[in-house]
Amino acid sequence: MKTIRRLIYTEVLRAVGFVALAFLALFFFFDLVDALGDVNRGAAAGYHVGYALLYTALQIPNHLYELLPIAALIGTIFVMARLAASSEFTILRTSGLGPLRALGTLLLLGVGFVIVTFLFGDYVAPTANRAAQNLQARFLGDITVGRTGAWLKERQADRNYSVNVGALTSDGTLNHVRIFEFSNADGRPLSTTKAARGRLGADGWQLQEVERRTFEQASAPDPRVAVARLERWTWPTELSQDMVAAALLSPDRMQTVDLFQYINHLEGNAQSAQRYEIEFWRKVFYPLSCLVMMVLALPFAYLHFRAGNITGYVFIGVLVGISFFLLNNVFGYVGNLRNWQPWLAAAAPGIIYSVLSLGAFGWLVLRQ
Template structure:
């Protein structure tokens, strides 16, 4: 059985690697074409060809994360169909390879693909994306959101804060910050403005900050206005750089733990976290789709044919992979609009395709 496992695993890994490299080269080529347009537009700011090539290269982990499940499906279908065409899989079955044993053998390899997808999506891709953002920010400015910037809320004891960040470089530096402080009754207590700030661990360092506050120093309830200038002002907060980036950027490139923390932050401050909850559960279930793809590919090994081309079956695998990706995105948007249960919205495409795969496996393998 060890020899059979080595044969199947080796063939599948080589086929998946070949498909992944092919898709990756195509996607990186399109990225490079897009960057050539930015190259001409940002040439006056010092953006050169080697910067564009480095930025494109840093998008490789993100593409691997997106393409790996589809590559697993196409590569495994190719291997299973080729083994069936050459009657090698029939020989393996005659030698004692039972259907459930073949399924467990594929799922063992699938766990490796699951781990690889998780590491790419949770560690390599976020780090590479941030480095690419840092490169771009040096030449085209910081990240911004419309005319008003990004708004965040935080609660510290009896005080509430509404924080506005106009632009962010994606790493640590922010510009044009406003911090509005309110009491439990919703009355405005202070407004702090700073042209620049740096995000630290549990604290923001506001540069050249102006703090305007309203105070009641005695029991007479007389309001006093005070304005204070700070060359450097630390502001303790639980809003991290990842939370600011999530408010400015799309959350699909955040780590799973960062998404979880941001979800809790939004829920604590009575903000709608539906979009981020769906994205969190998508990050949880997406690596498991590699297992679904392997189950979908196994029935192709039980097709009885000796002549003909495998291209048709591979094309079917491409269509199945594309349909899975479309369904995944469709459920994400529909769940956000219809306020569906986040974990069910994220898991529904995998559950649907798992049911189809197991039904095909039962019909092709066990019943026939």
């Protein structure tokens, strides 16, 4: 069995590597064309083609994370179909490679793909994405989202704060900070703070060029507003730079631990965390889709043909992989709109394709 396992693993790894490289080369070309459009815009700041190439290269880990299950499916289908067409798999079956043993062999290889996918999605890709965003922020503008930036919320004793950060620079500076302070007792506004920029310190946010408006005697018919302009002001808070970055970054580019901590922060401040919970469970279940793809590819080894066109079966694998990728994204959006259970919205595509793959395995293999 060691010889058979070595044969299958070598062929599958070679085919999956080739498919992954082909997809990455295609995406690298598209990303490079898109990045070259920023060269003229950032030429005055020193942004040139070399930085565009570096930015495009930093997108590769995230693409590999997204494409590895699809590449595993296509590569394994190609190997299984080729072994069936050359009757090699028939010889392997007569040598003792039964259906369950073949399934176990592929699942063991799938575990390796699961580990690689998890490592790239949770460590390599987020680190590379932060480096890419810092590179663009250095030459093309600060990290921001939408027109108003990111909104955060925090509760402190008898106070409630709504915080808006316009942008985050590559060196960690917060730009266009606005802080709205409310009373927890009756919800009345207590103060507003505007700052041109700020940084995170040991005692809180160190804000500069600050304008504070404090509402005094808010319950009186004619409340007073006290205005103070300060060069520096410290706001004590537990909001960290990671939380600000989490609000500004797309959740699919975050680490699982960062997502979990940010979800706890949102729930602790009575904010909706549905979107981030779905993305958290997608981070958990997506690497496991490599196992589903292995099971889905195995029945191709039991198709009865000798000199057929393998390209057609590989094309089927491409369609299945693309449909899984699309369904995985669609269920995330639908689950967020319909307020589904986050784990169900994230796990549904994997469950559907697991049932299909096991059904195909049972029909083509076990009934023969």
